[in-house]
């Protein structure tokens with residue numbers, strides 16, 4: 237029987253071409269398949285010798301480096317559950333996750349403050365620097381590179397990822413080897429990946445986008461990764477001329493557009509730009525095409541669902557739409573009682589497929605609550621499907637504004653305001669209103685900070701396109717919007733600021 241371990245996909249490719257390059261690092265050095273295989277074997281042996289057994293969690297709060305990827309693969313090979321942690325998390329946030337996950341080992345750079353106080357009793361701390369230095373290197377020094385990859389069932393846990401938690405406490409989504417393998421193979425296939433591809437990797441790797449989408453797809457297809465520690469527009473523009481694919485969050489595309497160096501010439505070797513993790517405005521889509529000749533391929537997914545929808549590689553890529561369900565995924569728009577709504581209606585997006593998470597770690601009640609009786613996951617997103625199957629996201633269920641009993645979907649109002657040339661980006665939320673309960677409030681970033689749009693013009697613009705109850709009662713011009721590390725606007729912070737202002741605190 238074949239091994240369900242996701243690592244076996246890569247292992248087979250090492251045998252075929254050991255010297256093939258997996259990473260090209262920032263300083264130009266390259267890392268081969270053989271190195272990654274050997275180093276992950278060494279780390280897997282070290283983890284085993286340190287007492288980690290199948291199913292144990294290994295928490296990792298480290299910046300991107302070839303060694304961290306080797307550690308991730310070591311966990312898969314040894315049957316351990318890899319738990320990446322946001323490098324921006326402060327001890328109080330870490331403490332919650334560590335208590336919840338009870339990992340056997342915790343890795344950081346050894347320089348990020350004292351963690352001893354927050355570690356659970358059974359968790360051993362290690363440091364691992366970008367060149368492989370640190371206390372783990374000492375433990376790994378004597379370990380052999382030769383390691384027999386653990387035989388896993390497809391349903392066995394491979395990773396634990398905490399949802400980014402823009403609302404409420406983070407929950408750990410358990411992802412199986414099947415979820416990783418299916419997603420990597422399917423996306424590699426539908427996005428046309430091959431070993432000729434060079435993927436410019438600027439995303440963080442503590443999130444599904446940078447790790448399971450970008451890295452795993454490259455691993456499954458044999459593509460080379462140009463590793464950059466973080467996104468920087470000028471740096472990315474220099475690397476684009478040697479790349480074929482780029483994956484980013486919408487904020488990256490905004491920043492690329494803001495750089496005058498973005499041109500058709502800079503993108504001459506590129507074949508594909510992918511965007512996800514947050515809504516890409518139709519304006520940015522069009523502007524990017526005008527500047528580069530490329531139509532960004534927008535796709536939609538989440539920590540729990542990996543990827544649900546994608547615009548097609550060949551076929552129409554629609555601005556403002558996240559495309560069609562990927563092969564194997566099923567999606568429906570549901571009403572209050574989980575009933576499927578007719579085409580064109582707005583409702584909650586429910587979906588299922590082989591790439592989905594198995595459960596929330598240690599939270600059987602929440603797992604049950606998030607799945608319907610027939611196994612669909614309640615994504616928490618609102619959307620609609622058109623006649624041709626294209627899906628459009630209209631907001632988060634929790635972002636829904638109810639004003640005077642009428643439902644307002646923020647994305648609809650945002651799209652109208654975003655069309656104004658004087659506006660760069662908009663975030664619409666519900667503010668307190670004595671009469672209506674909630675009212676529509678628009679936070680607007682001007683295209684030109686010296687010439688912000690007048691509130692009256694924004695209001696007029698919405699009035700001319702949408703029903704009165706959707707018209708903002710207030711327009712607040714801001715320099716920037718609060719965001720999480722994936723560029724998602726933290727609407728709860730915007731709502732909190734409105735509440736504080738109304739209560740005079």
Ligand code: AMP
Pocket residue numbers: 399400444511512513514515516534535536537538539540558615616617629632722
């Ligand atoms: P995360 O779990 O951090 O990946 O966040 C998942 C959420 O991001 C989804 O449930 C959506 O609300 C949002 N999201 C992801 N991709 C898109 C997209 N292309 N357009 C709009 N929202 C998106």
